Amino acid sequence: MVAAGAHRPGPLKQQNKAHKGGKHSGSSQRRAGGRVSVKAQPRRRLRDLSRVDRRHQALQLRRQRKEAVLAEKRSLGSRDGPPHLVVLVPLHSRAAAHDTLCLLQSQDSAVVHVDEGRTGGFALLCPRLKQRWHFVTAQAGDLHAVLDLAKVADSLLFILDPADGWDSVGEHCLSCLFAQGLPSYALAVPGGTDLPPKKRIDARKKLAKAIEKRFPEAKLFPLNTEQESSLLLRHLATQKQRHLAFRDRRAHLLAYAAEFVPGQESDLVGTLKVSGFVRGQTLDVNSLVHIVGHGDFQMSQVDAPPDPLSLNPRVIKGQKRSQDMEVQDDDSVNGTDEMEEDVKVLMKADPNKQESLQSEVVPDPMEGEQTWPTEEELQEAEASLKANRRLVKVPKGTSKYQAAWIVDDGEEGSEKDDDDDEEDDIDDDMMEEAVSQEGESSEEEEEPAEEECETMTVSECLRDDRYDEKVEEDEQMLERYKQERMDEMFPDEVDTPRDVPARVRFQKYRGLKSFRTSPWDPKENLPRDYARIFQFQDFSRTRKHLFRQIEKEDTEGASVGWYVTLHVCNVPVSVMESFKEGKPLILFSLLPHEQKMSVLNFLVRRHPSNSEPVRAKEELIFHCGFRRFRASPLFSQHTSADKHKLERFLRPDAALVVTVYAPITFPPASVLLFKQRSNGMHDLIATGSLLSVDPDRIVVKRLVLSGHPFKIFTKTAVVRYMFFNREDVMWFKPVELRTKWGRRGHIKEPLGTHGHMKCHFDGQLKSQDTVLLNLYKRVFPKWTYDPHVPEPVPWVRSESALLVQEVEME
Secondary structure: OOOOOOOOOOOOOOOOOOOOOHHHHHHHHHHHOOOOOOOOOHHHHHHHOOHHHHHHHHHHHHHHHHHHHHHHHHHOOOOOOOOEEEEEEEOOOOOOHHHHHHHHHOOOOOOEEEEOOOOOEEEEEEOOOOEEEEEEEOOOOOHHHHHHHHHHOOEEEEEOEOOOEOOHHHHHHHHHHHHHOOOEEEEEEEOOOOOOHHHHHHHHHHHHHHOOOOOOOOOEEEEOOHHHHHHHHHHHHHOOOOOOHHHHOOOEEEOOEEEEEEOOOOOOEEEEEEEEEOEOOOEOOOOOEEEOOOEEEOEEEEEEOOOOOOOOOOOOOOOOOOOOOOOOOHHHHHOOOOOHHHOEEEEEOOOOOOOOOOOOOOOOOOOOOOOOOOHHHHHHHHHHHHHHOOOOOOOOOOOHHHHOOOOOHHHHHHHOOOOOOOOOOOHHHHHHHHHHHHHHHHHHHHHHHHHOOOOOOOOHHHHHHOHHHHHHHHHHHHHHHHHHHHHHHOOOEEOOOOOOOHHHHOOOOEOOOOOOOOOOOOOOOOOHHHHOOOOOOOHHHHHHHHHHHHHHOOOOOEOOOOEEEEEEEEEEHHHHHHHHOOOOOEEEEOOOOOOOEEEEEEEEEEOOOOOOOOEOOOOEEEEEOOEEEEEOOEEEEOOOOOEEEEEOEOOOOOOEEEEEEEEOOOOOOEEEEEEEOOOOOEEEEEEEEEEEEOOOOEEEEEEEEEEEEEEEOOOEEEEEOOOOOHHHHHHOOOOOEEEOOOOEEEEEEEEOOOOEEEEEEOOOOOOOOOEEEEEEEEOOOOOOOEOOOOOOOOOOOOHHHHHHHHHHHO
């Protein structure tokens, strides 16, 4: 270590010549084999620059960043770029979204208003300022519409109430938007002019204090006059754009018009012609597109119709141009009256270059090299089936499938199993389905009697009749709370069954010397579903290569800002019906491999607003990036080890990893987890991001068998109640024991025939201690992926409205 005042050589230090090896210098070069040593590191090269050069280099970099930001601002809403898409989100029931739209429309004479019939929005064109805006309204209660529009919006305009700001529905909407990723936004407060000036200032201060936590450094824009609306438009046009990574790397489009052409074979499936402005990246006709909420599709061609929001529209002979264009009819909204001679075909799909829609691998049953069974083996299997058949009395009309589940009186005890081990017996799930189907059929038989009565008003007696159903739901919820509490107090502990030998009940489990260091082959005993998925040799390398291509290479296709018509093939008619109902129609182009199924891992944390227990393998609704789907996930701990312990419940105090079968998505991508109520509403339970696409991530389920010391000696103890027969003790003898107070030990020998065993430990055992034996088994998620998510019931703003809504649904 050099002292602070020591002399350091400067740049003018004497440099002596290196010693020449004479005749040996050539031999050293030959030994080097042409290799040249590194003379200077990049950091040293930067250090060698003079102060003036470093200053110039920093100035150039700063100037480049500034020019890039200014170019982005100039292109958005300009003649060459797409219109500035602004989504209005009212956050309060008293927030006047309609008045805001009318006020934004009442601009000077240079602005042309283009009204739309079904999408609930309008466009502002200002040739003098060379700017154009596209405004769309989204109701805060319609969760899917708000989240879908926020995926493609350039700016969000939140409409607040001058007194309260936002209500419970607005709070729920904001929580979802912040978790998904918030683009640029502005806060507008219409109204409040009826208050006296002093109270108006107090209300403004109170509102500013309320939004300080949610929107730090946000500016409130009053919206009561045309001048204030002009200031708001100027702020929207000049504010810095916030980027969402999952949409900036993919081409996306909000449908401005749509037309459905039925196919030749069926009217239910056909070609959907979607018109809109390309955003994000260049759109290639050979890539796949994902229609948000409906699935993945191929494109046949891309057309270039005339731009309906052009700043310099062409004047057609015989048509009088007006400053404010009139509202078009329904056919014009769908784009069916576009002149065919003005439509130009930009590109058509090449079958050789087009991406395939194949999402799963077709497994080869002979890939495992298993030979076909011989005639003798088939006869033996048939004989064993006949031997296992039994005669059971069944009710009249019972099918063979239902009769297989009916148990004799002597077998009731053997059918009882541990609720925590669902994957050991898949038959439990099938039993529940059969019971639920019987329950539904009985309810359907009772419904006609209820439908004969017609009730016009909601009465208290109706609620009394339905009250018992709510009590049953409360009992189920109470049972879940008990299970979550027991799992928290006694993690992974189960009772050893008395009627089934433990070596049979836990035959799929194994013991580990150390959970952290013991080896576990990730390719061992994989389920059949793993033969249907795709896996990367190196996922991170593939991701980096794709993103590098997006940034550097120029893709051929429709450029950003073009108004195009996409011909999407084999689309169900339900997509067009949804668009006619006023739902937003949004398309995202897919990167290579993103239509293929694999195992996705999400890192999530439980949302503070949710307190109900969420058990593993419950059906949840995922909003991952631009996708929506339903699946039954696994929960596991987020650690840096090669094995991760399964969690039976979604913990409120730690980040967990959620594992599901789903289409491949390249991170970064946000994820929102919802749980559907019985009344159809969606509750936000967790938020997070996509962690990895890795089928080799090992999720291990742990079972803990507990025993109690019966007689204690110095380091030896007799333990009971862990097993109940001598054979089980001998079977689990190699597995190491531990205690809750940190002792380690092993089984020496069984005592008697009732499961008592002599155990040796590394120290003195206490009488109040508990002896534990850990067993492990790798678990896999269930293949329950469903891309069709039902529309949620809109959030209501009061308890009385919720009561009426539940009664109407019943």
